[in-house]
Amino acid sequence: MHKKRRLLFIILIIGMFVITGCSRQNDEENNDGKITIEDNILKGSNFENLKIPKNYNIKQFEGTTLNFIVEKNINANILSHESESFSELTGINIKIRAMDYDSLIQNANLDLLSQSGEYQIIYVDPYQTTNRYHTHLVELNSLMNNQELPEINGFPDDFFEFQTKVTSNYKDQNKYYAVPFDSTTMILYYRKDIFEKYHDQFYQEKGYDWTPGSKEFTWERYSEVAEWIDKNVPDSEVKYGSGQMGQEHNSIFCEFSTILDSYGGSYFNNSAVNTYGIDSFKNFDISGPNFIKALDVYKKVVSTAAPESVNWNWTNTANAFRDGQIAMMPNWDENSTYVENNDSKVKGKVAYSILPYGSEKSANIYGGSGIAINKHISEKEKEAAWLYIVWATSKEMQLKILKHPEGGSLPTRKSVYNDIKIKQFIEEQEDDLNNNIAYHHLEAVLNAWKEENLYLRPKLKDFYQFEKVLIENLHQMLVKNLDSRQVRDNIRNQLRQIN
The missing domain is CATH 3.40.190.10 (Periplasmic binding protein-like II)
Incomplete structure (x- = not known):
């Protein structure tokens, strides 16, 4: 094997x-x-x-x-x-x-x-x-x-x-x-010890393999898995099924955007906006049904996560995962050494994969x-x-x-x-693949960088204003449980006023 x-x-x-x-x-x-x-x-x-x-x-x-x-x-x-x-x-x-x-x-x-x-x-x-x-x-x-x-x-x-x-x-x-x-990239972290121990029990109840990384592991199933872990896994093993980044911070924009792209949604009708960048955001368009779908899915994802998630950013979530409180989290890949170091409660218990799929793809944001x-x-x-x-x-x-x-x-x-040095490094690390951090981390990120799995944010001269509108409205949607259509309309109206 x-x-x-x-x-x-x-x-x-x-x-x-x-x-x-x-x-x-x-x-x-x-x-x-x-x-x-x-x-x-x-x-x-x-x-x-x-x-x-x-x-x-x-x-x-x-x-x-x-x-x-x-x-x-x-x-x-x-x-x-x-x-x-x-x-x-x-x-x-x-x-x-x-x-x-x-x-x-x-x-x-x-x-x-x-x-x-x-x-x-x-x-x-x-x-x-x-x-x-x-x-x-x-x-x-x-x-x-x-x-x-x-x-x-x-x-x-x-x-x-x-x-x-x-x-x-x-x-x-x-x-x-x-x-x-x-080259920091957002991927999925999950507790392999939990997923291995309860794999058969979950399969018998739900009828599907809950291992992250496959096209069958969607954001909807991610929420279902998080709920199941909450109800069936003792708090002594892990407290919550997942943890998110809903704070009024850059993190919530990044997290939501990966879900939006995975369901075929976007903010603009301009191919250059995600690479070289553009000055104006006059061509923004969030009127399609995919935007509403992404909002609804994101609300569900956060509602089934640790309650503190609405006030967590990427640092808070990484700390919670490292402390053994949550079983899954989307986060930047550079946190792998942090959650696996000698002071971590989950050292040797972590696995990595690309983010869950939407109806169109898995969208892993490059940061x-x-x-x-x-x-x-x-x-x-x-x-x-x-x-x-x-x-x-x-x-x-x-x-x-x-x-x-x-x-x-x-x-x-x-x-x-x-380079021969990196090949030698990989070979040296492969003695025990089940406990190999570098191997699985590298594998997940390279998979995330494939064209079909990659997501690039819009790059705008006035991105600060654009992102601020998204951040405020997304956070309010979570803490006040606002209707997704109302949130979409608020975002659209506020961006039009800035234009």
């Missing part, structure tokens, strides 16, 4: 990246044209394979301090340690300012708007920062095309196309404002962000920041983050998945 699953997994990896045109040959071709500086300086360091001009002075920015504002996540945690080696070689002092999502957006956007230049390097959310303040970011083409500067090997071709469109571009596909930095340079800083700081970005987004650093004990964030580079 293990050999069969391993073969399927390898086929999944190879098939996915053959389709995208990623090959070892392409990677080798990307290394042609430039040579690195003297081996005695870089040999043995994580700079060794970077594309750096021969006469480039790696110490030219010594004494420079760069503040990097970033969301508190896996990449930031690991880079805060690894940046010491970067500083030792370059003399650049990197100060990583990690903070929660809301504080990040507020501080990053205020710094760009005020043009104060306090943060030289910025973790830019495509829907909160790049869309609104891209004119305050360095257009990276000017650095990419400078032959005297280090080069991001394989950018943009070596990065997933959908991730580059979302995180790097705004409207113009030829202008790059950021480099894909992380990655980019790393960008503040336009309102000195030229010296811009070039120093560029050197850091070249290093931080390299294949070597992405492998290090993936393999780090505190890591697990999946690489944004396609070539990393063809």
Whole structure:
């Protein structure tokens, strides 16, 4: 059985990246044209394979301090340690300012708007920062095309196309404002110990296999499974069947949007809105029956979840799952190491899959962000920041983050998945597939990234206003049990007023 699953997994990896045109040959071709500086300086360091001009002075920015504002996540945690080696070689002092999502957006956007230049390097959310303040970011083409500067090997071709469109571009596909930095994706977490123990009992009562991941595991059945667990599984094993993210927060918009897309609904009639982005939301259209259906399904999903769900965001839900209170939750994949670490009550008891299906598909929302340079800083700081970005987004650093004990964030580079090191890493982890975190996490996310399972949010210049209307009305629908048609009409009227 293990050999069969391993073969399927390898086929999944190879098939996915053959389709995208990623090959070892392409990677080798990307290394042609430039040579690195003297081996005695870089040999043995994580700079060794970077594309750096021969006469480039790696110490030219010594004494420079760069503040990097970033969301508190896996990449930031690991880079805060690894940046010491970067500083030792370059003399650049990197100060990583990690903070929660809301504080990040507020501080990053205020710094760009005020043009104060306090943060030289910025973790830019495509829907909160790049869309609104891209004119305050360095257009990276000017650095990419400078032959005297280090080069991001394989950018943009070596990065997933959908991730580059979302995180790097705004409207113009030829202008790059950021480099894909992380790849967080919403998937389903569930307690495999509960699902295995009560599998037969549930099947005898309901007549279907309740294992998540199949097309038969719909959002309607997700609610039914949550209710069954509440009634039949002792609280000593798990308190609630599921936990959701209904707080008046970005999380509720993300969660509802996955359900909307899974039932064939959308917010706009414009294919570019979900990738490169658009300025206006005049073409929004929520008049179809699929929008009402998604609202009704979401109300049902939350009504069968832990009662606290109406006030939870993704952090609260992850904490509840980690504490053993809930059996299922949609959440960002980067939480896998958090819910499986030594302090977790559910360590070794977790399984992963794509989100439940609607009538049309499973819709797994991609939530990655980019790393960008503040336009309102000195030229010296811009070039120093560029050197850091070249290093931080390299294949070597992405492998290090993936393999780090505190890591697990999946690489944004396609070539990393063809690298012999990651294949060896996977083989080393496959000794016990039933208890393997990395294997099942990787499998679920790669499945979520398939075109038929992927969901991308609308990217608008005025996304803040658009999302605020959705967030407020969705939350009110849950706490006041409002009729879905009334909620739909409220959303439509408020968006028309903004237009």
